Amino acid sequence: MQPMPVIDVHHSLRARLARIAGITCAALLLVSATVSFVNAARRPAPPAQAVKDFAAAKDSGEAAAILALFDQYAAQDDKAGALAILYAGLGDTVLGDVDDQQARPLLDAAEAALLNMTEKSARKEIYKAVRKHLDWRVRHMLLNVARIRFHEEKRAEKAILIALNDHVDAIAIRAVEIAIELEIKRAVPKLIKLVMDKWGQHVGVGAAKAKVALEQITGHTKPTAWYEWVSQNL
């Protein structure tokens, strides 16, 4: 008679758990990779012709050629024109190796061109880019477009409110300054969060500016009064 096989229950359970853990990890990795891919795909893409145009203008070494393209695409006054300026004219090919001082005239010209665009879908892309553009200098310039259009469009306000949470301090600080200038009441809950939570024990300029913004908009200096103001005014 053959001996009964000894089954190590714990070992088999461990092996099964390990297999489940392995499959779960693989599945999570797959989901994460898919999400990254989808996010990358969601980043707005400029028309192919615009990419070629701006690359050629950059290669020519003539800043004027780039500025002329800004005007040309702005005159199109549609979504494609906005995408051309935002992601080809202000993309890595043109601005990638440009220092902040050299970038200034290009950004100023782009801002003027974008402000001339009135078509709804074009403007929508501009406000989206306040959140989505990878170059913080472009996001900073676009915030100014939102500031100028604040009284015309609800979307402009939304773009400024979203910018308060930007990971780059220059953007968040500029959004705080705009909130002060335009006395944006709907910014108060976000400003409270910045001061009380996100910017810790006062990392620095951003926190000080957010505090000044709260004082100017609510008329109070103490956190308890800010919370009370929110419950009464929003």
Add this chain to the structure above:
Amino acid sequence: MGHWLVILVALAYCVAFGDPAWADTGWFGERMPETLVTGATHGDYVNGGDDATMVYVPAGYFLRGTTKARADALSGQFGDFFMVETPQRSIYLSAYYIDKFEVTNRQYGVFLDALKAGERHSMHPDAPPDKDYTPTYWRDSRLNGPNHPVTAVDWYDAYAYCRWAGKVLPTEAQWEKAARGPDGLTYPWGDTWQVAYSNNVEFTFGNPVLSDRQWVLLLGNLDLDGVTVFTQPVGSFPEGASPYGAHDMGGNLWEWARDRYVRDYYHTAPSHDPSGPTDASPYRVLRGGCWSSHRGKIRAAYRNYDLAADRHLEIGFRCVLGAE
């Protein structure tokens, strides 16, 4: 006569082919990690990974944190930010080396070049795979001088740099001991405030700032475009060096620590080599104050924090290397 000859021959042999441990002995008789060599100045070491000068912090106890009475007094002057430094306790740390200076733009530039060349092994697993490690103000001439500390780096940038250089970010406790020595100095240089010993808000703007209110009004109304000087080149304040010889531990830039930030961590932290809380806090610790900080925050015990993915023009870092 014969035995002297034997001894001489033996000595010559040892010098020429001796135990490599001799060559690995540091300034304080300690055995150095392989990547370090002693520097030209007594007490200095040079790390092969990034050419950074480092200083040695021997094993032993140090006084961490602040007493409740002192925290109360500070809160009265500068606001309710100081109770997180309590209780004050003696903490034991194993020996380590810490960068003498904050990591500079020149050093960080070499790291960026390495990334471009495909060396991407040092990244934190939570960092996005397509993350751009270029600091925000990399092309701003007010901040990108080669000897200025690299600024506007997030915690993941700092983590990746230190690992690339064969080092790690300091724990909060390592940072504090390196800044204030074993006896719990208030500032790296001593217990008395000195405006000119660090790059702080009073040094930067030339006004005394004696309360949180003054500080908020000064910085809250600041036109950043009009400011021409933020950071100072590393090592500009030799009088402000810490007891172990680390510079700019007070001011210039806040520095990322490895630990997650939990408010009450000091109440539960172990007293031997605390490695930070295990809570899933989204915040990481910042220490040391910066060019925009008042004297209450330049204190070596001050605890600050920010989201790991945030980049501010007030934040940099330095690295540490464990000693045997």
